[in-house]
Amino acid sequence: MSANKTHRKSAAMRGLETPPRSAQCPQRVVVLGGGIIGLSTAYYLAKRGHEVLCIEKESQVGMLASFKNGSFFDSTLYSSWADFSAVYRKQTHSTKSKKSAFRIEAAAWMDPAFWAWGLKFMKNSTSRRAKENGRKIRDLGFYSQRKLQELIRMHPELEEAMEQTAQGTLELFESTGERDEVMHSDRIFHCLENRIPLQPLEAGEAACLEPALNPKVLSPGAMYSSTGTNGDVHKTCVALWNLCRQQGVMFRFDTEITDILVVDNHVVAVQAQNGDLIEGDSFVLALGNNTPRVARLAGVKLPMYPVKGYVLSVPRNTESSAPPLQCNVYAGGNALVSPMRDNTMRISGGADFAGFNYKSDPKRVAWLFQQAKALFPDNYFDESKLESHVCLRPVSADDVPFIGQTMVENLYVNSGHGSKGWTLSFGSAALLADHISGRTPEINIEKFSPLRFGLFR
Template sequence: MKVVVLGAGIVGVTSAYQLAKAGHEVTVVDRQQGPALETSFANAGEVSFGYCSPWAAPGIPMKALKWLFMHHAPLILRPKVDAAMLSWLVKMLSNCTSERYAINKSRMLRLADYSRISLAAVREETGIAYDERMQGTLQLFRTQQQLDASAKDVKALAADGVPYEVLDRDGCIRVEPALRHVRDKLVGGLLTPKDETGDCFKFTNALAAKAVELGVRFQYGTTIKGLDIQGGQARGVVTEGGRLDADAVVVALGSYSPLLLKPLGIKLPVYPVKGYSLTIPITDASRAPESTVMDETYKIAITRLGDRIRVGGMAEISGYTNDLGLPRRRTLEHSVTDLFPGGDVAKASFWSGLRPMTPDGTPVIGPTNIKGLFLNTGHGTLGWTMSSGSARVISDLVSGRKPDIDATDLAISRYA
């Protein structure tokens, strides 16, 4: 079949690669001049198969109120007259129950574990390198209250058979030796040893090159104007450069997916939640993390990427804005220098990206009510983590095959 994939971020490129492997004629369209130049460009670097939880959780509404008044807040809300923002917030709050949290986390862990297997297969068959490490994620707790609250995550990990280890202060330092310099600031941690790290931008570009070898065509610098729907079926994509014929279309446009789908009457509850990152050169390896440390207090990930440290996090709900606020940079700098003092943050590059979030945390993967139109979007902070598994699922669905995992509750129909 002729398949057009819209979007050349990590989700779009992995989808194109798997579709080409399945024997389809694939074209990828993106407005940027190359792969992974938006949300996939400088994310936190985590591939978090175990540290994988929906933001909508019990207690979050009260925490959110507290965060709004913190100096280094993990959550920033800039209210505006925006029906989509209000609708998304209401839906997200409705998922902040113990029952919904358990359902949503189970879905996410199922897809994440499948993605772990799928990424390993891609790595083996392509041999691509991307500053990858396989040393796990350490969720770091500064207070006993944080450590006690992790019990619900431990319960979910155990129920889904995901390896984990609850650590005391000495255990955290054993996993991340550089933390010995700040041991008095630690209470304990939760280690998910199957987690990985890696540069998403490097991976996406390397995989795009492999996709080209399989016959995938990339049309960069191309604005998508709309979809050609005839008789209830997707027939093509209309771009500024003309029309592309298609037997199937996969929408992988991240936060911009709802804008493309709205004229078709498809209400996709995906909203941009902006995140920020710093990329800092390592000047003293003995004071740098070995893998990923998730600072639970500020919800910031500090990740080793080769000779660099990537510091990423925060959630700013402010619509489709991509400005770089100086207070956000100060929060990132505070977290990394507090746990790993000695780094030269003055030499850091500062970046922001729009994460496509669903109100329940689970991405939207699967068919729509329009024949031949498929979605692979809404991965939030876990696009890098879930991309390989999501790509396998969407390739199977487009090809008319049953995916290796249950994907029925990943489709947009779950919101009906």
């Protein structure tokens, strides 16, 4: 600890919202982060009987990466980003020239953190490792989907708050070559092994399922997943916040962590910006892109990097004769269009490496919107009401999230989910809560260990 951090204030923590508790908990667990990952972690820890405090630097929950996302919830689409062979095959099967969904800006090239992360990312970009990592991600996604269904059965109000609209996901292909490649991919085999229903469709069948689409984009055929759905992640965060409070979780907002006090490889407290010490038995870092910075305060290194993505919201033109979408539409990795309850469409895509840069690039917005417009008849969208949002996705160096214990014995991590945080959140949280509680997790948590890259201290 530095000299200017020796003044300690009460660990009772001013400004704490503390609901009454009905039972004594075995541990006091401090969860840092109030996004979808932090909230779900706090909920499952409380369900396991722990006394939980969730700390958030913003004034309310779900205000950063969880504020607005692509809205879709579907594990069947996920492969590892770290697969150069897949990028090559995508270009091979492409029927037209287009700008890449991936872009590296000058700021990243000049950033030592990007190079450190990128070297590890490249080591995990072989076809074999990408296949293994893709399976890890989907296994967690399948589990997360089951946990969400359990949660909805226990708390039906959560389903209403989520505002699920989509009735499945329709995956489109750019060519018959790409379709055949996907149909024989390990991703499809893995889904079938787990009895996830996938239905190949010919062009006519896909048109009947989703008549709003331009018939031209359906000519190579499509793949339908009935398990895909969507929702509003920010409203889900608010609903989880209410569920957490019902379980006795305490919250402290407008609190930024500036230091971690480690004694004999054990965290005894974290320090807030105003000098308050916040004590606990265990601590969980679920801070999204800020997780590596805070982890370094305890000597823990996490190879993560922020990847900029774009989310567009645009209403359907009321003069359009085509019906609104009934399912998510995934267009070859370049764009995903998801119907929202308010008759708007949410379009997500793009992966820009630019450091901590939230500035919107009009050219990238135009590129993404063009990908979506190509899927529909002319004048389908009311372009005058287009809104754009930039989010930074915390991506680990192998695209697999960090879930578990660090080299500091009571310091845990739940972060690095990239663009998949919404889909993987419930499974990640349940796994970590079981691990902290001394229970055997339902799937192998070691696959997600923060120690897998080595040299964390």
